[in-house]
Amino acid sequence: MRVQPNLVLPIAAMMVQRMSPLVRQIDFALEWMLVEAGKALYRQDSKPQNVYIVLNGRVRSVLLAQDKKRRELIGENGRGEMVGLIEVLMEMPRQSTTIAVRDTELAVIPSGLLNYIKWRHPRVVSHLIHVLSQKIYGTMQNTLTNGVGLAMPLADDEFQDQATVINKNLSTVAIVAASDDVPLDAFTCELVHSLIAIGPTLHLTQQLIIDRFGVSAFESINDYRLSAWLGQQEELHRIVVYQCDKQLTPWTKRSLRQADCILIVGIGWKEAVKGSVEKEIERIAVRAQKELILLHRMGSLKPKGTAEWLKERNWCTFHHHVRCPQRVFQNINLGCLNDYTDLLEPDPDPTTDFARMARFLTG
Template sequence: HCTAKRMSTFVREIDFTVDWQMLEAGKALFRQGDPSDSIFIVLTGRLRSVLNTVGGKKELVGEFGRGELVGIVEVLTQNERATTVLAIRDTELTKIPSELLNLIKLRYPQVVTRLIHLLGTRILGNIQQKNTMSLSSVVPFRSDSYKKMERSTVDNLATIAIVPVTGDVPLTNFSLELQHALLGIGPTVRLTPDIVKARLGTAALEGVNEFRLFSWLSQQEDIHRMVLYQCDYQLTKWTKHCLRQADCILIVGLADKEPTMGPIEKE
């Protein structure tokens, strides 16, 4: 009650118009050609933008991670959705209707200036990435330009699921080494079934506690720059949670063995 009193009238108005939305992995946020009536902010999760071409092929346009704006270009230009946006993993979003954006533009023009700056930065980054990709065919693999392109495609990753190909992969050792290396870019946590159960109780992975588990895992993303999910060898409940929470999946095998598909890949 005291917090609500300290809020301005405008903030309270926004609170009533902004909506929170959960999108399951594989579901579409919107589809190409849909009317553009809102923008979205990714709170947790990851989205992928896909363009359906005339020939029926699908072209990857980009991906959106935590904190990024989705669909704002079409709203500002009042055009239909240019691409189809799908959830790569379970994603939580804030939905801002276009009417609210118009109200903000009228009352606080500086917000629009900031949005234009963000859009310009993103568009420029996409152009630079495409230019770098076109050069990658004529420059050495380890060139600085290739490394720059490589970094630009993963700079907003927050969660990694580490999957063993075989049961004899020393996954714990590998995960600990990776965690140590990633500490250089920010706080990094490694999660296993035992660690989760120690924090949330032995029944943490049961279906009745799914919402509590999801909330806790989302909290780990807020606290840490990177979250490493150490999967089981088989497709257990824990592994399913890991795959649903992962921005990307890292498959680990033994270098002295022939490449093969593990049971999780086959399923």
């Protein structure tokens, strides 16, 4: 396109000609929307006007109880999922408030377009009913097995739920060190190695981004270019792992902004300290779910001191104890991640704690 820009219009005209009239009408009616992290997509009891499809990002639906003092998590929706369909089809007020967990791009389907499609193509309604049935059935299954929905005081800033439903369809995970002595390179390589066995996985670091975009990658002038590339990687991979720096660098801030889930990694037998990045997470009230990972040696006995770690982090949704092979603690500072990757077995052991973590993160 850059070499021969005169081809753009003929190609566009050819594509439009190949589209059916219905597709052209839908394309004309659809809108694009960007919701910043923490902002509401819609609020409970409001009039439904649109259905939304998550293109990139994550949203969380919360129900406000009748006493106005407690909230209940309805669920979270990630890339490719539809939001707000039930209320539009049933012509009823919004049953929950839906908030962007992180910066989220959505396709907006006006209710008028949906009604037009139902009138012209009734078969579409059958498919929508099938989609709704699957969603309702999935919610029922989660309620029976996990007890989805945990009430909480309205005064709390962060909603934390103990149901695994919020781990459904995670696209991005940021990994943060609780202290400078955490072997973050090794931990991330081990986790990514287990994730690759489940699906396409991308491991991103500050150095990789600089190698690709140059030292000015994190300047505001390149923000759109970097955001577009990161969004493309989410489409190409089952999960993208952002390895944060141990200091609050521009790359770390970017990683936290992109994360559906934040893993805070500490060494289980050491003091329950808080790093500078953790303090920033608290300060800016990041809404992504946060989980504590405590590392242990392979032959360690029953973990101790977990309460002290959790006492300082009451905003953690889950905590995990992970037994690590000795090589994790022998390679605290690596010159190159490939050096550590060469130490890994071709096929990861599915019985390890890292494999368990990978299954947990991918639902």
